[in-house]
Amino acid sequence: MTHKIDFKREIDAYQARNGRYEIVDVPDLRYLMIDGHGDPNTSSAFGQAIEALYPLAYKLKFASKQTLGRDYVVMPLEGLWWAEDMDTFTASRDKSRWNWTLMIMVPDWTDEEMFVAATEQVTAKNRPRRLHEVRLETLSEGTCVQTLHVGSFDSEAEVLARMHHDFIPRHGLRMVGKHHEIYLSDFRRTAPERLRTILRQPVTEPRT
Template sequence: MTDKIDFKRSLDAYRARRGRFEVLDVPEMQYLMVDGHGDPNTSPAFAAAVEALYPVAYALKFASKQELGRDYVVPPLEGLWWAEDMDAFTTARDKSRWDWTMMLMVPDWIDGATVAAAVERVGAGKRPERLDEVRFERLREGTCVQTLHVGSFDDEAAVLAQLHEEFLPAHGLRLTGKHHEVYLSDFRKVAPEKRRTILRQPVTAGGA
């Protein structure tokens, strides 16, 4: 059996530095996903989404280890965030108007049949409320800019403003795709001021 793979160490997409915006190409990856809307701090749907994703992710990890001989660390929780009016996200931070997709990455050697079997296995036990909404989908972001944010989610606005208003225009880039966050810290357990979060934005050439 090979050593346990930790994607936070092996993939550039899971590495970033505080105080520095870096341009990188993010390869197409596959994820378990659940969609939702509303303030993640108060929405029962948000908590239920996270509670549906993790049991499936761990069922996949165990299946991979036992059936395929390939063990790995379950990757960190991730989220895509957007709003019909993006000012509600980047400036006003009106969380009640946010849309989101919560995600956990699935290694590329795992296929849809294995995912379906894992979902069925989880459903046979204490069934998560939103299990039927978990889907398996590929995401191709391509060229992105990302940085590491340390601190409360509520303090992200200044970093995003610097990205959108300074870095992107200065480098001839513009936004494309959805704001993406990678939660290197478990926000259910880590104090807000110590949370480590990768902030990622897909971009394309054509900025002012």
């Protein structure tokens, strides 16, 4: 029987603790990615992005198992978030100003040939509207600060404010890159107060 890898257990950066900020080194990871803009609660593009990612992620998993003998658990949905004014995440929460990239991590042995073949298979069966916008890309984040947040997305603001304005500067670091969320719970089926989300921020040492 083929051993099924669960990368959430294999990669330390997918583990975080509620109420504790930690500095972690995140390895370069490969993702299926798709971009968008606007309030995820009202933007049709957001739902269409999810509908494009998941069929492709499962096609790649099955291809890996069948052709390479390497099986794994499909990873959770993730998102990169940014805006011209990052205080929209901790103060105003004006979601209409947010940009986002939704992602699902895939193993590093997933190459462009496998990606193209999986895309063609999804297209032939039931092509999601935004499938053609999905790309395969490696993300390099390096040193990050992260924590586990338990609760609704709208209750993240206080947690992020402490991360951005207290923990990060107190440890002699500054923010770089994009705010990163890892959705350990399926927010389409989980009560808001029970959602488990890793909140991550890439950082670096201040310029001298």
